[in-house]
Amino acid sequence: MPDDVDLVTETPRRFWAARELALLAALVLLLMGLLWIRTDKLVPSDPSFSLPRDHHIYAFMATHPIGSFHIAPWGWRLVGSALAPLFPGSLAAGFQVLTLTALSLTALTLFFIARALGFDRRLATIGVILFLSLGYAVKFNLYDFWLTDPLAFLLTAA
Numbered sequence: 001m002p003d004d005v006d007l008v009t010e011t012p013r014r015f016w017a018a019r020e021l022a023l024l025a026a027l028v029l030l031l032m033g034l035l036w037i038r039t040d041k042l043v044p045s046d047p048s049f050s051l052p053r054d055h056h057i058y059a060f061m062a063t064h065p066i067g068s069f070h071i072a073p074w075g076w077r078l079v080g081s082a083l084a085p086l087f088p089g090s091l092a093a094g095f096q097v098l099t100l101t102a103l104s105l106t107a108l109t110l111f112f113i114a115r116a117l118g119f120d121r122r123l124a125t126i127g128v129i130l131f132l133s134l135g136y137a138v139k140f141n142l143y144d145f146w147l148t149d150p151l152a153f154l155l156t157a158a
Contacts, residue, residue, distance in 0.1 A: 020121065024108065024111055024125065024128070027125070027128070028132070029104065031129070032100060032104050032132070035138060035139060036100065041096070041142070041143060041145065042055055042146065053144075055144060055146035055147070057069065058074070058084075058146045058147070059091060061075075061081035062080075062082075062094070062095075066081075079148070080095070080098060080147075080148040080151050095145050096145045099145040099147075100142075102150035103132075103138055103150045103154075105154050106154045106157050108128075109154065109157040109158055110157055111124045113157065114128075137149075
């Protein structure tokens with residue numbers, strides 16, 4: 001530790017920073033859980049599942065070797081389809097975990113971006129809540145959890 005750090009004031013700052021992060025993470029998990037419960041999912045029992053959409057392509061990519069699918073732009077979006085089968089359970093569960101994780105981490109990253117830009121905790125938290133309220137950014141991606149957009153949000157924010 002550098003000599004110019006005052007341990008009397010630095011320890012409480014670290015405690016409050018850790019507490020702030022834990023409270024924010026709890027808020028994000030609570031809101032994501034509520035959104036998850038209240039959102040229909042694009043699963044085989046959904047009438048739209050049989051329509052020719054991206055979810056069939058990403059499922060194919062996840063069940064075949066990386067690089068097997070060569071049609072642009074889907075063939076370039078490798079990360080989600082490569083990670084989803086690594087999670088325990090079904091392929092759909094893997095994509096769901098990946099989507100929930102990416103959206104939650106994006107919300108946390110947006111909080112830190114807002115704080116780094118000089119916004120106070122209250123406004124940064126409101127920004128996180130506003131992000132989580134975006135229908136096409138969050139709710140649609142919870143419905144069509146097969147998509148790569150949540151990972152793109154996270155990588156862009158990071």
